[in-house]
Every structure is written in structure tokens, then in C-alpha cells.
Amino acid sequence: MDSAITIIQILLGLLLTMGGLAKLALSYARYTNIPAVAWSKDFKPWHLKLLGVLEVCAGVGLLVPLFLPSLTMLTPLAAVGSALYMAGAMATHLRREEYPHMVGILMVFVAPALFVAYDTLVGVAV
Numbered sequence: 001m002d003s004a005i006t007i008i009q010i011l012l013g014l015l016l017t018m019g020g021l022a023k024l025a026l027s028y029a030r031y032t033n034i035p036a037v038a039w040s041k042d043f044k045p046w047h048l049k050l051l052g053v054l055e056v057c058a059g060v061g062l063l064v065p066l067f068l069p070s071l072t073m074l075t076p077l078a079a080v081g082s083a084l085y086m087a088g089a090m091a092t093h094l095r096r097e098e099y100p101h102m103v104g105i106l107m108v109f110v111a112p113a114l115f116v117a118y119d120t121l122v123g124v125a126v
Helices: 002-025 028-032 035-042 045-067 074-095 099-122
Strands: none
Touching (some): 028 045, 035 074, 045 074, 074 099
């Protein structure tokens, strides 16, 4: 079960880091023209950059402890932080009445992040 947790942790870390880097690397005009992220037009440019920084921090917080065991406490903090971040994303999609996006975020990000946080804090695989 530990290998499953590690795989989930790696996937979450990579997804968050890549999403954050996209927000940081692309200009506001270019990012908001991507059809899959129509919600981004609701935010100011600096909001998107801040969201990108938060995503990269969460992703790095999930990945770095795999290579530096002395930083294992970062894992549950990053996992809970990313779950809270994605809860905010769900609220944005709820406000925009984009219900399928909410289910996707819940299944892909929130539940696995909380699973990783629980397993790391308790130390016992469920």
C-alpha cells in the first residue's frame, strides 16, 4: 500500500506543479484563451499568478520529501493545503454552475490529497 501512496503523491505533485507552472509561464491573455480554463477570466492577472505559486508550492511540497526524508512533514501540509486549494476551485465551479468540473476536482485532487495526508500523518495505510 505504501507504493500506492507514493504513486498518488507523485501524480498529485506533478499535476499541481505543471498546472502552476502553466499559470506562471503563460501570459494572462494566452492563459485565459484556453477553452478548458474559461473560469480564469473571472480572476485578475495577479490572482492567476498567485494561484500558480500556490500550486507549485503544493506540488514541490509533495515531491521533495520523496527525495529528502528529513522533510517528510511537508507531505501532509502540502496535501492538506492542496485539498483546501481545490476546495476553493470547487467553489469557483459551483458559482459558475460547472458541476462536472466539481466532481472531477473532487475525484482527481481532493480525495487523493486527503488520503495521502491521512496516511502520512497516521503512518498506516488504509
